[in-house]
Amino acid sequence: MLGRQDVHVWRAVLDVAADTRARLERLLSGDELQRAACFHRSQDRERFILARAFLRDALSAYVQTEPADLQFAVTPAGKPRLRGRGAGTPVQFNLSHSDAIALLAITADRPVGIDIERVRRDIEHDAIVRQFFSPTECREYFRLGDEERPSAFARLWTRKEAYLKALGEGMGKPLDSFAVPMAPGAAAESAAFLAEPDADGEWIVFGIDAPPGYEAALATRGQLPRLFSWTWQPDTPA
Numbered sequence: 001m002l003g004r005q006d007v008h009v010w011r012a013v014l015d016v017a018a019d020t021r022a023r024l025e026r027l028l029s030g031d032e033l034q035r036a037a038c039f040h041r042s043q044d045r046e047r048f049i050l051a052r053a054f055l056r057d058a059l060s061a062y063v064q065t066e067p068a069d070l071q072f073a074v075t076p077a078g079k080p081r082l083r084g085r086g087a088g089t090p091v092q093f094n095l096s097h098s099d100a101i102a103l104l105a106i107t108a109d110r111p112v113g114i115d116i117e118r119v120r121r122d123i124e125h126d127a128i129v130r131q132f133f134s135p136t137e138c139r140e141y142f143r144l145g146d147e148e149r150p151s152a153f154a155r156l157w158t159r160k161e162a163y164l165k166a167l168g169e170g171m172g173k174p175l176d177s178f179a180v181p182m183a184p185g186a187a188a189e190s191a192a193f194l195a196e197p198d199a200d201g202e203w204i205v206f207g208i209d210a211p212p213g214y215e216a217a218l219a220t221r222g223q224l225p226r227l228f229s230w231t232w233q234p235d236t237p238a
Contacts, residue, residue: 002062002091002108007218007225009114009208010058010104012232014050014097020234021046024053027067051097054232058104063089079168094165101211104232105218110225113165114208115158116216125153134179141182154215156182159205163194166203166219180205191224 002008016024028036032052039045056067063070063082071084082091090109095102098116105114126149129141137156144152159180164173181192184207191206203221209229210216218227 002106003226004108004110005223005226006108007110007112007220007227008106009218009227009229010054010106010232011229012050012054012058012097012102012104012234013100014047014054014102015100016050016234021050024057024234025049027053027056029071047097047100050234051095051102053234054102055093055095055104057234058232059091059093059106062091062106075168077168077172079165096161096165096216098214101214103208103210103216107220107225111166111168111221113162113167113219114216115161115165116210116214117154117158117161118214119150119154121150125149129153129156132175134176136179137182151184151215152182155184155207155217156180158215158217159207159219162217162219163203163205166221 025033028049032049036045036048036052039048053067056070060067060070070082072080073083074080080093080095082089091106092109092112093104093106094112094114095104096115097103098118101116103114103116105112126142129138133141133156141149141152141156160175160178163178163180167173178194180194191204194203194205203219204224205217205219206224208216208218208227
C-alpha cells in the first residue's frame with residue numbers, strides 16, 4: 001500500500017543472464033528499442049534495456065496495468081510521466097541508473113527525484129566544483145583531504161540531481177543557484193530543507209542507502225517521508 005507520505009524505493013542490478021534479458025526486452029516499446037540501438041557499447045545497450053524493463057515491471061503493479069502496456073511521455077523540461085493506461089492513477093516516479101545499479105522511486109502523487117552515481121576517481125572533481133557548485137558547497141568541499149573528495153563530490157552531485165529531477169526543471173536551473181548538504185548519512189541524518197523564492201513550496205533532499213562504491217540521494221516536497229525499500233528480482237513480478 002502506497003501512502004501519501006511514503007516513498008517506495010526499488011533497487012535493481014542491470015547485469016543479468018542473456019535469456020532473462022531477451023525475455024524482458026519484449027516488454028519495451030518500439031521507441032525504447034530504437035533508443036537502445038543508439039548505444040555503441042553492447043553493455044550500455046543491455047543495461048538501458050534492463051533499466052526500462054525494471055521501470056515497467058515495478059511500476060505496473062502500482063497502476064494495475066501490464067508492463068508492456070504502459071505508455072510514457074515527458075514534460076517540456078524532460079520529466080517522465082505516464083500517459084494512456086495508468087495515467088489517471090495518482091502515482092509519480094523517477095528512475096536513475098549508474099553502471100550496473102538502478103534505483104526507482106515511486107510516490108502517491110508527491111513530486112520525487114532520485115539519483116545514483118558511482119564514486120569515480122578518474123575525473124577532475126575540483127575543477128567541476130569550482131565552476132558549477134555554490135560558494136557554500138565549494139568551501140565545505142575544499143576543506144576535505146584528497147581521499148575524501150571523490151565521495152563528497154558524488155554526494156553533492158546526486159543530491160543536486162535528485163532535487164532538479166524532483167523540481168522537473170532538468171539542468172535548466174544553474175547548479176550554483178542552490179546548496180545541498182554534503183555530510184554523509186542517510187535520511188534524517190543528512191536531510192536538508194530547501195526553500196527557494198522560485199520553488200513551489202519547501203523541498204527536502206537527503207542521502208539514501210547505496211551499494212559500496214556508490215552514492216545515492218532522494219528529493220521530494222514537504223516533510224521527511226517514510227521510506228520503504230525493496231530489491232527487484234527480474235524473474236519475479238514486482
